[in-house]
Amino acid sequence: MPPKRPRASKELHSSYELDHTDRRLLELLRDDARMTNQALSEALGVAPSTCLARMKALQQAGVIRRFTVDVNPRALGRGIEALISVRLRPGARQQMAAFGETLKKVPEVTQYFFVGGMDDFLIHVTARDTDHIRQFVLEHLSADPVVATTQTSLVFDHVAGPASL
Incomplete structure (x- = not known):
C-alpha cells in the first residue's frame, strides 16, 4: 500500500512525491489514457483497488490534470x-x-x-x-x-x- 500523501488542491504549491508505481502508472496513461483499470493494474502488478486508489490520489493532488485525446x-x-x-x-x-x-x-x-x-x-x-x-x-x-x-x-x-x- 502506498504511503499516505497529503491532499493538495489543483493549484500545487509543493511537489508531489512519485514512487516507481506512480511513475509507471503515468507512463501507461500517457501512452493510452483509455486503458481500463483492470489493464492498468495487470501492467503494474497491483490489485485493481490499489491501482484505482493511486489514480484517484494523483488526480486529487493535481498531478493528473485531465484525460485527453490526441487528434491527428x-x-x-x-x-x-x-x-x-x-x-x-x-x-x-x-x-x-x-x-x-x-x-x-x-x-x-x-x-x-x-x-x-x-x-x-x-x-x-x-x-x-x-x-x-x-x-x-x-x-x-x-x-x-x-x-x-x-x-x-x-x-x-x-x-x-x-x-x-
Missing part, C-alpha cells in the same frame, strides 16, 4: 502546422488576458503559450496549407490592433517527448 490534424484535412510568435504593442499589455481568451475560440489554434522574453505569445496552429496559415495570420493577428509583430515558423515534424516524471 492530417486526418481532418489540416496537413500543415506552424508556431507563430506574437508580440503585443507596449500600450496593449493590459489586454493580454483578452487576447488569450480570443485565441481559445479560433479553430486553427491547437494550443498557445503566454511566454516571457521578446515575445508575449507562442501559438501552435494547424491548417490546410500555407495559404490557410497566411489567412489566419492576416485575419486573427495582423488585423488585431493590440498585435505589434508576428513571426511564423512552419513545423516539419511534431514529436511529443516523454513527460518529465
Whole structure:
C-alpha cells in the first residue's frame, strides 16, 4: 500500500512525491489514457483497488490534470502546422488576458503559450496549407490592433517527448 500523501488542491504549491508505481502508472496513461483499470493494474502488478486508489490520489493532488485525446490534424484535412510568435504593442499589455481568451475560440489554434522574453505569445496552429496559415495570420493577428509583430515558423515534424516524471 502506498504511503499516505497529503491532499493538495489543483493549484500545487509543493511537489508531489512519485514512487516507481506512480511513475509507471503515468507512463501507461500517457501512452493510452483509455486503458481500463483492470489493464492498468495487470501492467503494474497491483490489485485493481490499489491501482484505482493511486489514480484517484494523483488526480486529487493535481498531478493528473485531465484525460485527453490526441487528434491527428492530417486526418481532418489540416496537413500543415506552424508556431507563430506574437508580440503585443507596449500600450496593449493590459489586454493580454483578452487576447488569450480570443485565441481559445479560433479553430486553427491547437494550443498557445503566454511566454516571457521578446515575445508575449507562442501559438501552435494547424491548417490546410500555407495559404490557410497566411489567412489566419492576416485575419486573427495582423488585423488585431493590440498585435505589434508576428513571426511564423512552419513545423516539419511534431514529436511529443516523454513527460518529465
